[in-house]
Amino acid sequence: MPVAAGLAFGLVLAPIGAAADPKPTISQAKAKLEKLNDKADKVVDRYNTANERYKKAKSTYTKLNTSYKRKLATVADLRTEVVGIAVNSYKIGADVTSLPGLMGADDPRALLAGLTIAGQMSKERAEKLAAFDRENRELKSDRDKAQKALEAADKERDGVEKERSEITKLITEQKKLLNRLGAYNPGNPNSTGIKYTGPASGNAAAVLRFAYAQVGKPYVYGGTGPGGYDCSGLTQASWRAGGVSLPRTTWQQWAWGASRRVSLDDLQPGDLIFSEGLGHVSIYAGNGKIVHAPQTGDVVKVVPLSSYGRSLVGAVRP
Structure with missing residues (x-):
């Protein structure tokens, strides 16, 4: 039997106006509320735990996804740069592959040196691009795992939320009963408390x-x-x-x-x-x-x- 159903079976009160049921005493109402709270504490703690896992999973996923998108943009820029260098090198190379082309250059040695430098630059960027691609694949794998963890945490939280909401309804009924008996203490959210004078250091x-x-x-x-x-x-x-x-x-x-x-x-x-x-x-x-x-x-x-x-x-x- 589900927790909430079991609680409902054992703890839901009969209508106050029913002649067959005597009005419960304050001690009886408090005993029922305490019994319900003992069970509810565990459910709510499971919910809080599930919620903490969800928040942590979401934070991890968000960070990895942001990093992944940032690196994707970097990879795209590098790829564009490498392709541009390769195209320009090809165009220049097409003009100087023949002897007339070399002879017609203003400074063939400078041109050839420039081509060498361009090739090195292209190679360096290609190597960098390959490294980023490898890193990005690893990052994507981590991001995908984090997404699955986030989905699992969300599912766990939703499962406990249903149980918690059912118990919360029962607790609301108990609070109404305590109010009718004059035993419910709403507290003061702005209370300044009391002074501690104990032995702590x-x-x-x-x-x-x-x-x-x-x-x-x-x-x-x-x-x-x-x-x-x-x-x-x-x-x-x-x-x-x-x-x-x-x-x-x-x-x-x-x-x-x-x-x-x-x-x-x-x-x-x-x-x-x-x-x-x-x-x-x-x-x-x-x-x-x-x-x-x-x-x-x-x-x-x-x-x-x-x-x-x-x-x-x-x-x-x-």
Whole structure:
């Protein structure tokens, strides 16, 4: 059963006005939303990953295609130049191949020297043209491969987009329910956050100062700031403030940190904490706290790690 269909079967709510169904409590609504978000996190992260691959493939293709077109123009100019020299040499040669022609020249030695130079020039350009042709064939091959990669990335992105859009519709329904229950927190895109006063030092301190300044801003799927973030969008932006360039998605950040893994028993401020089967990532703030962008209907916030109900996978120290 497709993910979206399974979610729809298990999570779509009956009409609020139905007499047989009691109005769900806030805790029940939040539990359903959290369950949906846990599944949606993975889908959206796959979409973000696919989108990053698409953007990278498109950038590679664009650069190669531009270079290929530029070299095609260079090859065309060289070919024109070589042909022009060859034609002119032939015309001159036709006039001086006979003895009268040589005798009638103003300076036969200078003419012959000129022909030799013209021949050398033609040969040099012909060799250069051949080299450019070889290079261009290789470039065309790379360009064609990049085009296939771009097409594959586009197809992957489209496949995940359909799944994501179906889940987004369900999440919209859940947001409406939370609104009716008065439990939906829209956040403030212009929030100035709170001041970080924890134990971090060095670039980790810059990371956490930035992350704390985002507290109160809404969780937004695919959000990279400044008005809203998803979980990996927040960690990426925060560590950028600390001078480290992280990949975009949770899975990519975990893979990037393969050689930077640390024990959950040895956490330091600034460490990335991964959870929910790599569906979520947060930042350790020190003193047993984390800062993260949790889920739809919530905001960037600071919470105790001990109260964080998601299964932890591991940690990375950028």
